[in-house]
Amino acid sequence: MPKIELQEKTFFEMLGTRPSREELTELLTVAKAEIDDWQPEENNLRIELNDTNRPDLWSGPGLVRQLRVYQDGKIPEYTFLSKEGSVQQTGERIIQVDKGLRDIRPYIAAFIARGVPMTEAILVDMINSQEKLCWNYGRKRSTIAMGVYRADLMKFPVHYRAADPEKTRFIPLDYSWEMSLREILKTHPKGVEFGWIVENFDRFPYLEDDQGQTLSFPPIINSAHLGAVEIGDSHHFIELTGPDLDSLLVACSIVACDFADLGYEILPVRIVYPFDTAYGQELVTPYYFQKPVSLVVSEASRLLGEEISAEEAEDSVRRMGNPVTRSGNTLTVSPPPYRNDFLHPADVIEEVMIGRGMDSFEPVWPEDFTVGRLSEIEIFSREVREILVGLGYQEMIYSYLGSRRDFVERMNMSGEKVIEIANPMSESYECLRNSQLPNLLNSESVSSNAVYPHRIFEVGNVAYLDDRENYGSRTVTRLGFLFCDREASFNDVNSHLSAVFFYLSREYALEPVEDPRFVSGRLGAVLYKGRRIGVVGEIHPVVLENWGIQQPTAAGEIELDAILERDSEGR
Amino acid sequence: MEREQLIKELHPLEIRVLLHFGKDESVTPDRVQEELGYKPGQSNQAFSWLTAKQLIEETERRMSTEYSITDLGREYKERGTPEERVMELVRSVRKQGSLTLPEITNKLGLENKDVGSAYGALAKAGLLAMNEAKQVILKVESARSGSENTRELLELFDDLETVPEQDLSEAQKTLIRPLSRKRGADRGMFRVVDREQVSYRLTPAGLQAAKELRALGMTGEEIGQITPELLRSEKWKSATFRSYNINTPPLRVLLGRKNPYVEFLEDLKDKLNALGFEEFDGPLLETEFWNCDALFMPQFHAARDIHDVYYVKNPTHAKEIEQPYLDQVAACHENGWTTGSLGWRYPFDRDFTRRMILRSQGTVLSAKALPRAKVPGRYFGVVRCFRYDKVDATHLADFYQTEGIALGESVNLKTLLGLLKMFAVEVAGAKEFKFVPGYFPFTEPSVEIHIRHPELGWFELGGSGIFRPEVTKPLGIEVPVLAWGLGIDRMALVALGLNDLRDLFTADIEQVRLRRRR
The missing domain is CATH 3.30.56.10 (Phenylalanyl-tRNA Synthetase; Chain B, domain 1)
Known part of the structure; x- marks a missing residue:
């Protein structure tokens, strides 16, 4: 959810009242907004906006507009908008778009705002809301980027070009020497941050006036000359670029209405495209395209x-x-x-x-009669858990994500395939577990200070690859249990397993199997109605060593869904 | 009171000592073991407890000497002393001839010096002599062994482990000393032990305790542990039972337990079940289609960025998406399909929609439930979801979401508020709550419920809304569907007395063993 930083004095001046905290909280619900932080002595008010489809609320003027109309019912009118069949005059205010931009960053919207000298307060709020708009609604500038320029120094028509990255050079904001567009991507902090948006194209978007003065390299950086607005300026050129025309036009109207609300006169700009757009080859912005x-x-x-x-x-x-x-x-x-x-x-x-x-609106009890029901696997899991508790086992619950090292390497299973995350945030959470045994052993490795014996279990989900499935994988519910003590052995866990099956009124059998996690000859595959549903045995000392466990450990893992499936096949 | 307690808590080993000895009588470990049949360990315990309670006091400490038999002594006792064995050999070879000392040593397998000193003693006693050929011969015909006194000493150790020096005759004392270790001989037949004998007597408090014990009729024969043998013997009928110190700290017991967090989730499920909801669940891996597209979140939505969901390396895509839902959802994104919506107006990517991700929101199950939902119907799930978040005290990479739907001809905003009120009262136990407009990409209108929690204060308990027609119609549902989700993590932390979400899934066994629900 976006949060906006406001200068509270300016905000309340525009609102025309200074509400109490409670009143403001109540009023903000109209905008699906809430106070995040309010420090009157520091002239700071931070507000969280919950509606990601209402970028118009992410600025002081925009938020005030919504709150005021709710209070006084007066809908503001904006006369600078063009729409189909009603186009504003633009005079010489024209932007010509290069056809080479069609597959790069085709659209631009712009206007002139004039008549109010820029103050520190306006500038700070404007920069904040512009960043929010371009970062959240504009998806980190990829779909919307915006620039503000000193209109007095520039000459229309403005040219929006597809420029050569090496040959095109200018002095970017915050620097004092010329750089090529390519150099800006490599060395300018904004180039490094936003370069990914354009770096794969042969040509880069570039904006200059009719005298060849650089305005900016959208969506990366303004020029140090025309693109550095100063306090006291009262004549601004504002442009926005992006690949999606509708969201660009909305953003343009948002910014124009905000300037208008601050007392600026808005002068439209004509955009001339060498290709067709949804609203024709010539478009005067700000443009109203919304349908009733x-x-x-x-x-x-x-x-x-x-x-x-x-x-x-x-x-x-x-x-x-x-x-x-x-x-x-x-x-x-x-x-x-x-x-x-x-x-x-x-x-x-x-x-x-x-x-x-x-x-x-009064809350009303829902009248429909419906029958509540727990899922079959939930009810079965509860039966299983109750037996494990009766056997003296402590129930655990674990995170389902972990490292390949824990899930595979420490388990002595180098060839094992697990479901891996393509974009892990950290190594500790790079795989989805396909067994509970690593979690149970991890518990052992951090619990040598806990009084022995240790009997622990978990009923939870694991997921594993399965080519036969539509999803290429299966999620199942399993019981995993582990016994660790001076003389813990296969016989202990097998006794426990037999008790589980006895009280589930079901029977199981074991058959010999090889599994590098267990001591050969001291483990069995668990069979239920002829199907392998799990494994039980003594954990191999190699695995114990990998986990730093110094007590004998035996464990088992049973797929509970498989039991229910087999039962229903028999019905 | 204190005194009464002291009497009551006396151990039988103490009681019997107190009752056995009179005023000024000498109480010693030896006597206790001999007269009361205590084992050394029991006697040590009795003396140490009684001393600590000041019921007996020390009167005298003196040294005494005792002898015990060594391994060598035991061997001599069984196979004969060197003297006995030399005499026997000399007698047995007499008819064939005589042997020299080295020959005797050889035959007997003894050491030179043992044979030498045995011959010396026997010659001195006038039993043996040596001829010119240095052969040993009998000096007189006799049945004597020449070491009768030594044999007598050895035989003393038939029954006794140790023999106090005072029990020996003067002659025996003289004889045994050089044969014992620590008094000259390294390889003696006996070991001499100097022991400190301590004598005690009952203190006035001890005498008083004995008097009170008699008055109470306590003998120290009271029954301690009740055993099957005791029950069978019926001796308990005439006996009394010893009182235990009930304030002794009890021993810790390790027991099997449910995990308190799982119990919390279980209670939640029970409550939703009781409120008429049917449980649903689904796979941890989901498609973009069900996770977002079916919920009418446009494919360019900010929350669908690579930095918000976990993509899966393998399998990367599902084989197919169920029809006709795929076509209907796709059309709905592109132009609103038949829902009356404008749609999102972009080309729907049918490859991207099959992409596999880790389920990022529980609402995916609500969407999946729709094609097969009963009308009217209510469903819920407490489901594990995954978020691209840095793990810290307030964020987890995987966590539970509680989500559900209620659908039917008669549901509307007011019944949605009723449902939320029910959750506030029944699930969260809240008395105060309020509704505020909310925002979710898949509901319109959307409402949040905030509650005043006794400990957390005002906070958002849940988000909800009425599914957009763009969500329900493509999935074959024509009636309104109320969708809701509850944020229960903070309540779980309060219920478990924790303040770090990571502790919910701790691997530490001791932490879980000690964790209780409040």
């Missing part, structure tokens, strides 16, 4: 369990900041330009719910 969504109010009443009138539903939706019209029992919502999360009438129903207030 209709809701039959009775649907809302049914899903919310409350009879809601069309008027009431309309009010609730409007309170949430959504322009809405009503025709009889049908509402038609035009999503605000900064939102793109209305996919289905159900999304409008939620607006009705929140706008009307959670407290207006």
